[in-house]
Amino acid sequence: MTAAQVAHHRASTVEFRNVTKRYEAGAKDTPGAVNDLSLEVPAGRICVLVGPSGCGKTTSLKMVNRLIEPTSGQILIDGQDAADRDVIELRRGIGYVIQQVGLFPHQTIGENVVTVPRLLGWSRARQQERAEELLALVGLEPATYRDRYPSQLSGGERQRVGVARALAADPPIMLMDEPFGAVDPIVRERLQNEFLRLQEELAKTILFVTHDIDEAIKMGDLVAVMQTGGILAQFAEPAEILASPASEFVARFVGADRGLKRMSLSRVSDLELRRPITAKVGDVCSDARRRALADSFAYLLLVDEANRPVGWIGEDEIPTEGRLTESMGESMSPLMDRRTTLKDALSMLLDADVQAGIVVDRTGAVIGLVTADMIADWMRMTAVEPDFDSSEAPHPERTEVVEA
């Protein structure tokens, strides 16, 4: 499937304008209230609503497709008030993914994914074609999965089907309510990565709800931190929220490990890579040895014909005569690419024999090196100290951040 088939880059802006939702006091099991929420999500961006339980994030989301009607205020989609649109037609134009997925147990996976096209009255042939496209898009082999029922799938597979179903009619907006909350951490991470890759092609406007700040920072182009009572505490890019939290609440919610989180936002491509001293298998030893000794780094990187890493040779172990052979490159160090986060890179380096990560391109050829010192320098360079002391001394009124 090519990107052109899937993506028409249809996306809408979504704007909350002074949106308030109140519930009667004493009413049971009501979702969180929302207090005068104003924010604008530009077309094609992911906005994550994050906060403790009862902060009104899910309420805010459900007001966009009018599963919940606001008490006051407006939600504008491409400038038009959602309240003025036919509610059924509005919902068919908005993809909706929920934590429990909510697949129809009585329908096959193929039927499930084309739910909205079916409601819209597409022809059978077009529905079928679309079902195959969508399953392939989310990484499920259509021939294998099309005729199965939801009960025959794993949690992660079901969640993929949920995403495929939400994308079926190519809606300009997607609402995702803890979409990866019900799967184990390993599957969650894979689904998150796949979804981000998909979004690069699709460029939908996405509102994404989570209680997990790490997920918010990872998934969001913009993050709206909400606090109990439905108050917007900060609305900014993830890096800004980590570097300069707007209030104590935000700082506490983000956590004391802000620095580590910032590293998970930045990638190897943000660093200026170090150039390694390399030599090809078959090169003359004496020449390679001379070049390695001239450099401050104590190792020579042995590469093959295609410039792919073979292994490290300590500069003292390079023979003085003869030619380099493949067996000389004994120790290896972690391979990473430009998209590897600094957090992952550092973690890989801490475990490695030679503390330099080898950055390779798509073909596996060496581009450069990353060392732990380079990461530490970069962190120092980019840090912004908040103008209040947030995480050191326990605050007298400190309230626990509840992770629902």
Place this chain on the structure above:
Amino acid sequence: MIRGDWIASNVPALIDATFDHVILTVVAVGVGLALSFALSILIYRRRSLSGAIIGVAGVLYTIPSLALFAFLVPFTGLSFLSAQIGLVSYTLLILIRNILAGFEGVPDDVVEAADGMGYGRARRFVSVELPLALPLIVAGIRIATVTTIGLVMVAAVIGQGGLGQVMVRGFNFRNDTAVYTGAVLIVALAIVADVALATAGRLVTPWSRARSR
């Protein structure tokens, strides 16, 4: 003793009686299902009615069948109608309970997803909630049918018993063969009906057979 010659010479009468038995059962379960469905939807729409409706169905269910048929005779006579009023009354509690359980068992997240994707209320009911409630509804129909097949026999006291008539006549004339033949046919009918409904139920709910591999 079982007399083969009695059976042989009464085949047409036995077929008639079986046919009557089936008609009495099918009409009773059919009418019972229609009524129960309407009442269940009423309860589904207005929760406050649930106590009253289920209460009345429960009271009807507890009246001894012989007494109920006898009670109806002064009003509706020794008629098909009297038999049906009794038989239908007994299906209501079983069917309403199962239909309600079926709809209550539809997962909330499925309903929420359906709403969120733009199902109208009627369409959601017909193509999401009803199919998902079907396994429990079918289970209710099976119990109601088997129960009714047994109760039709009791309706013989008002002359509407199908195979029950055969048995009653057998008792009166000390004809063991008639008693046993009637009883065996009723049991056979119940088993056939149950298996047929179970099979039909599986055919219309293919997803319930598909389990994780």
